[in-house]
Amino acid sequence: MFEQRDDCRxxxxxxxxxxxxxxxxxxxxxxxxxxxxxPVRVPLDLVYCPHCMFLQLHxxxxxxxxxxxxxxxxxxxxTMRDHLKGITHDxxxxxxxxxxxxxxxTGCNDGTLLKSFSVDELVKIGFDPSNAIDDIKPEHGILPxxxxxxxxxxxxxxxxxxxKVITSISMFYDLDEPKKFVQDIKQCLDHDGLWxxxxxxxxxxxxxxxxxxxxxxxxxxxxxxxxxxxxxxQGLHVNDVTFNSINGGSIRLFVSRSDQQSEAVxxxxxxxxxxxxxxxxxxxxxxxxxxxFRTRLRxxxxxxxxxxxxxxxxxxxxxxxxxxxxxxxTRDDIYAALDRNPMKWGMEISGCRIPIISEVEGRANPxxxxxxxxxxxxxxxxxxxxxxxxxxxKFIVYLPTLRIISKQDGQVIEQVID
Numbered sequence: 001m002f003e004q005r006d007d008c009r010x011x012x013x014x015x016x017x018x019x020x021x022x023x024x025x026x027x028x029x030x031x032x033x034x035x036x037x038x039p040v041r042v043p044l045d046l047v048y049c050p051h052c053m054f055l056q057l058h059x060x061x062x063x064x065x066x067x068x069x070x071x072x073x074x075x076x077x078x079t080m081r082d083h084l085k086g087i088t089h090d091x092x093x094x095x096x097x098x099x100x101x102x103x104x105x106t107g108c109n110d111g112t113l114l115k116s117f118s119v120d121e122l123v124k125i126g127f128d129p130s131n132a133i134d135d136i137k138p139e140h141g142i143l144p145x146x147x148x149x150x151x152x153x154x155x156x157x158x159x160x161x162x163x164k165v166i167t168s169i170s171m172f173y174d175l176d177e178p179k180k181f182v183q184d185i186k187q188c189l190d191h192d193g194l195w196x197x198x199x200x201x202x203x204x205x206x207x208x209x210x211x212x213x214x215x216x217x218x219x220x221x222x223x224x225x226x227x228x229x230x231x232x233x234q235g236l237h238v239n240d241v242t243f244n245s246i247n248g249g250s251i252r253l254f255v256s257r258s259d260q261q262s263e264a265v266x267x268x269x270x271x272x273x274x275x276x277x278x279x280x281x282x283x284x285x286x287x288x289x290x291x292x293f294r295t296r297l298r299x300x301x302x303x304x305x306x307x308x309x310x311x312x313x314x315x316x317x318x319x320x321x322x323x324x325x326x327x328x329x330t331r332d333d334i335y336a337a338l339d340r341n342p343m344k345w346g347m348e349i350s351g352c353r354i355p356i357i358s359e360v361e362g363r364a365n366p367x368x369x370x371x372x373x374x375x376x377x378x379x380x381x382x383x384x385x386x387x388x389x390x391x392x393x394k395f396i397v398y399l400p401t402l403r404i405i406s407k408q409d410g411q412v413i414e415q416v417i418d
Contacts, residue, residue, distance in 0.1 A: 002042045002061045002216075008049035009056055009178055009220060010230050018058070019283035020046040020214070020290065025325040026351035027061055028215040029318035031071060031344055038350050039065075042216055044322070046283065052229055053278040055202060055221040057214075060176050063129070063148075066217055070130035072318065074112035076341055079380050083246045084169070085116040087198065091165055092119060094254065095194045101164040104188065106149035107171030110135035114142045125157055151184035163188055166195045170247065173199045173220045182234040186257075195236070195255040197227075203272060204249030206282065208400035211290045211326075212319040212373075213248060223277055224251065224268050231255055241265050248319075248376040248399070294327050297398055300417055301333050310367035311396070313337035314381065316344050316356045320373025323398065325351040334371060338362035363388065369404075371396040378405075382412060 007014050022044040030039045045058040074080055091097065099121035105114050108126030110133070117124060124142045126133065127149040136144040147153050154163075166189055175181050185195055200213045202221045213221070222230075228238050240254040240262040276282055304311055313320065316337040324334070330352050337349060337356045344356045362370075366388055372378060375397050382389065382405070389395070389412075395405035402417040 001040050001065065002059050004058060005056070005060050005176070005219075008052060008054060009176060010052045010054050010226070011049060013049065013051050015051065016047040016049055016056075016058070017280050018045060019048045019055070019280060020211075020287035022211070022214060022290070022322065022326045025216075025322070027066060028321045028325070028350075029066060029071065029217050030069075030350045031316065031347040031356065032350050033346075034348055034355070038353075041351075044214060044216065046214065046221070046287075048280055048283055050280065052226055053223070054226040055223075055283060057216070057219045059216075060219055061216045063174075063176075067130040070132050071341065071344060072109065073132060073135065073341065074109045075135075077374075077377060077380070079377050080246070081112060081116075083244070084113040087113060087167070087169065087196070087252075088116040088118070090252075091167065091194070091196055092117070095165045097122060097164060102158070102161060103165045103167070104149070104154065104163045106166060106168045106185075107174075108133065108136070108142075108144070111140055111142050111144070113167060113169060115140055125154075125163075127153065149181075149184070151187040154184070154188045158188065162190045162193065164190050164193050166193070168195070168197045170199060170250075172197050173218045173222065176219055178220060178230060179234065182231055182236065186234060186236060189256075191257065193256065196252065197255060198246075198250055198252040200247055201243065201249050201251035203251075203275060203277060206277060206286045207275070208249060209286075209289055209293060210248045210399055211286075211293075212322050212399060215318055215322050217318065222251075223272050224253075224265070225272055225278060227253060228265075228269075237261065238265055241268050243268075246376065290326075293398075293402070296402055296417065297323075298327055300396070300402065301327075301329065304369055305333060309369065310335055311369045311371055312362055312367045313349075313354060314370040314372050314385075314395070315339060315374040315377075316341075316349055316354075317373040321349055321351065323373070324349060324354065328352075329354070331355065335367070336362065337373070338370070366391070366393055369394050369396050371398065375399055 024041040025044045027039045047058045102123040105126045108128045114124040127145045133144045205213045237259045242252045316339040338359045389407040404415045
């Protein structure tokens with residue numbers, strides 16, 4: 001079910017230092033029927049390797065447990081659809097993709113990224129071990145492979161060829177054996193091919209207190225420095241890097257066999273050194289700030305409930321579940337979670353047993369407050385729930401700053417909560 005990992009996932013040395021503990025939590029990202037028991041509780045603890053300056057989970061949950069019934073769909077949210085389409089535009093220009101070239105997506109989910117490519121006759125192959133891949137249909141022009149990406153699995157469909165482009169979007173941090181994965185990427189990539197990795201950026205996580213990025217699915221928390229050390233040891237190089245705000249702050253890395261490097265890489269490495277991230281103390285301080293935040297959020301919820309006012313969660317997200325469980329919230333605090341994914345309706349968020357309802361049902365009897373769990377889509381939610389806010393409803397946005405969003409005379413108002 002799960003095991004404690006006492007050696008570093010990059011260098012395999014055993015000198016891991018505990019830095020952050022979010023307690024034992026039901027496996028995040030899992031939802032249960034009302035009559036089902038909660039899934040297994042697993043410690044959600046971060047440890048730090050001082051040798052390769054790498055932050056990682058102390059425990060690894062069996063991946064089949066998490067992916068057998070996987071709830072996230074890339075195509076659910078317009079912001080994410082637009083973002084993934086932007087990645088494909090970037091890739092086409094950088095890699096000069098053309099007809100007959102092969103593109104592999106190593107965690108393709110429902111195929112939203114691969115569907116977004118505008119190149120005619122591009123050979124598109126998607127690997128994903130979860131049931132999300134079932135959303136890919138023949139008319140999408142994608143070869144779906146319902147398994148984990150490995151060199152052996154890829155060679156079965158590549159038929160002696162290699163890929164011009166490989167994308168690994170929001171999945172590289174899920175890997176318990178990242179060295180092996182990088183080796184497999186190298187085997188399947190054209191000699192002049194391009195590998196694009198995008199994932200949450202640990203620098204942003206620490207700076208913005210984005211501890212909801214921590215979850216059992218994400219076993220690794222990379223800085224540019226730790227990622228560069230990993231790929232360089234396998235004969236690959238980070239050529240360029242960009243940053244964006246998706247999912248609370250992400251880093252996009254462009255990797256190949258070429259050792260050419262943009263000025264942006266040097267600047268990003270210098271910024272990491274200036275932030276002094278690569279130390280035990282930096283992450284221990286991060287843990288202390290998390291505990292202080294929990295106290296403030298609990299206090300706010302207690303005050304609102306003490307007035308007899310109701311709070312619903314908005315978006316039954318995996319990341320929000322980390323915060324809900326860490327704060328110890330139950331349906332007595334948050335009576336329901338509104339979500340637009342019909343597969344979740346009627347289920348409950350594990351650990352806190354908050355029931356999940358449709359957005360339509362939630363709007364029919366609106367609460368005084370909605371707590372925004374996927375806060376990184378806040379701008380979209382303000383537009384989507386304009387009528388709710390115009391009628392006097394309020395959003396609780398807990399990160400990166402705890403604040404309440406309301407409307408006054410048609411203007412959006414933010415009240416920061418100390």
